[in-house]
Amino acid sequence: MNRTHSRRLAGVLAAALLTASVAACGGDEEPAEAGGGGELTTVTLASSPLGHLAPIYIAQDRGIFAKHGLKVEVDTETSDLTSVPSVLAGKVDFATGDLTTLIVARSKGLDVKAVVPASASTGKAGADYGALVVSGKSGITSPKQLDGKTVAVNILTNIAAAAAREAIRADGGDPESVKLVEIPFPQVPAAISEGRVDGAWVVEPFLSAAKAQGAVPVGWGFTDLAEDLTVSAWYTSGAFAKQKPQVASAFRDAVREAYAYAREHEDEIRAKIPTFTEITPEVAGRITLTGWRDEVSRQAAEKLVGYAQRDGLITTAPDLDELILS
Structure with missing residues (x-):
């Protein structure tokens, strides 16, 4: 931490x-x-x-x-x-x-x-209000491909960080190799589109804003953390x-x-x-x-x-x- x-x-x-x-x-x-x-x-x-x-x-x-x-x-x-x-x-x-x-x-x-x-x-991977996103131009298609890269969360010690780590771990990646950085949710869409981070955990309405700027979800960490x-x-x-x-x-x-x-x-x-x-x-x-x-x-x-x-x-x-x- x-x-x-x-x-x-x-x-x-x-x-x-x-x-x-x-x-x-x-x-x-x-x-x-x-x-x-x-x-x-x-x-x-x-x-x-x-x-x-x-x-x-x-x-x-x-x-x-x-x-x-x-x-x-x-x-x-x-x-x-x-x-x-x-x-x-x-x-x-x-x-x-x-x-x-x-x-x-x-x-x-x-x-x-x-x-x-x-x-x-919501309990539905692919239809939840929080997701791990990357730039659509990055070539990254799964959470484990973020190994060794930089991922943004809004706070390093809360459930967003836990969700990002678990999405990567559940996909077979190594979250310990990932550098987590703190960026407020409203700034995530720009951070992704400008390439300042490789990925980010983000929730609505900033998830929709990020997708509108070319980001794509690759992981749904809430459902990886727990079923309910x-x-x-x-x-x-x-x-x-x-x-x-x-x-x-x-x-x-x-x-x-x-x-x-x-x-x-x-x-x-x-x-x-x-x-x-x-x-x-x-x-x-x-x-x-x-x-x-x-x-x-x-x-x-x-x-x-x-x-x-x-x-x-x-x-x-x-x-x-x-x-x-x-």
């Missing part, structure tokens, strides 16, 4: 540990519960403004959250990497984080609790889940109802995406949407723990009963 980014992740998690310690010394104010007295309980959410938020916004518009006693406020400025300290400090109630990042955080003693999936693999892969989850702090169990349960139930609606109304999801992102209606109409799952996959989490240990992200496996809300 790249030492610079290992130190950066360690720094973020160390800050989160300090934040958690300070928060634990706070007052003893009795928390409100969802739906108490007929009033709505406001919960704050933090997530990057990507397509997986569409069911959340639609659920708010259609009164699904209100039905469960909640009103949501969404913060799209807090990144997944920096959301852990915010959640532990109580600045936001729920945030999205990729499952590998949450596993690493939990292994470091951070009290994070995965509540419900935020995004999931939870890619990211809405999570909270263990303290919040313990102090406000009805709110946590109400949020999970509302999100599940939102996903049930999304599965039956894909056109509405696609129409909603341009209203809170920079994605155009044309692009929103053709991207591959994330899978919507009701449960954080324990089987997938167990496999991701193994990958994290193998890749040197963690030394001790976290207790998944503590990580995943029952």
Whole structure:
């Protein structure tokens, strides 16, 4: 693992540990519960403004959250990497984080609790919302041909890096020979077309943008990682889940109802995406949407723990009963 980014992740998690310690010394104010007295309980959410938020916004518009006693406020400025300290400090109630990042955080003693999936693999190689891509002019036709080459991922210590490595390994290649470099997803299409990297792991809508600029998928690492892969989850702090169990349960139930609606109304999801992102209606109409799952996959989490240990992200496996809300 790249030492610079290992130190950066360690720094973020160390800050989160300090934040958690300070928060634990706070007052003893009795928390409100969802739906108490007929009033709505406001919960704050933090997530990057990507397509997986569409069911959340639609659920708010259609009164699904209100039905469960909640009103949501969404913060799209807090990144997944920096959301852990915010959640532990109580600045936001729920945030999205990729499952590998949450596993690493939990292994470091951070009290994070995965509540419900935020995004999931479709489970279909060739039709997933994330892929390992190369330039169509490169002559590369399979992941193992990236041995000894340079591959971009958005963060070197998260599930994107795990997916890129596993796509290469599953094809018989040697991911240890591959140089992973960090490039934000929005910059991947240009990096591929300009030849600055040989390959890249990228998700929608940037996957479609990359293909429009001549990139071609050669691997589908999400399906290589696990059959039923939870890619990211809405999570909270263990303290919040313990102090406000009805709110946590109400949020999970509302999100599940939102996903049930999304599965039956894909056109509405696609129409909603341009209203809170920079994605155009044309692009929103053709991207591959994330899978919507009701449960954080324990089987997938167990496999991701193994990958994290193998890749040197963690030394001790976290207790998944503590990580995943029952």
